[in-house]
Amino acid sequence: MQSAINRGVMNNIAKDKSEAFALRIVNLYKYLESECKEFVMSKQILRSGTSIGANLAEAECAVSRKDFIAKIYIALKECSETRFWLRLLYKSDYIDQKAFDSIYQDSEELVRILSATSKTLTKGRQNNDE
Secondary structure (H helix, E strand, O other): OHHHHHHHHOOHHHHHHHHHHHHHHHHHHHHHHHOOOOOHHHHHHHHHHHHHHHHHHHHHOOOOHHHHHHHHHHHHHHHHHHHHHHHHHHHOOOOOHHHHHHHHHHHHHHHHHHHHHHHHHHHHHHHHHO
């Protein structure tokens, strides 16, 4: 029953966008390692950028509403971390303005979706607690 509730809240848009974003991050990682010979930040962004979708996948199998909300927040935090690495890669000239703008825009969209989802879930939880 709980997973049906979770699936209703976790729309396909968030899952699809997080997966597409993860694929972009994987390709960025490959580029950074092969073309730029950058091995530290590339690993960091690979971890955080792919973790967003992984946490949303985990949320689908959450054992409780509280667990589900926690996974959404973790995905949001991972997205925020990924944005840090993107800014750092741009400011250190590993990626150009065009690449940065494109992938950063995708991260902003994910933040908006995850923020709205977490606010809706938290508000719903507060209403249930009253």
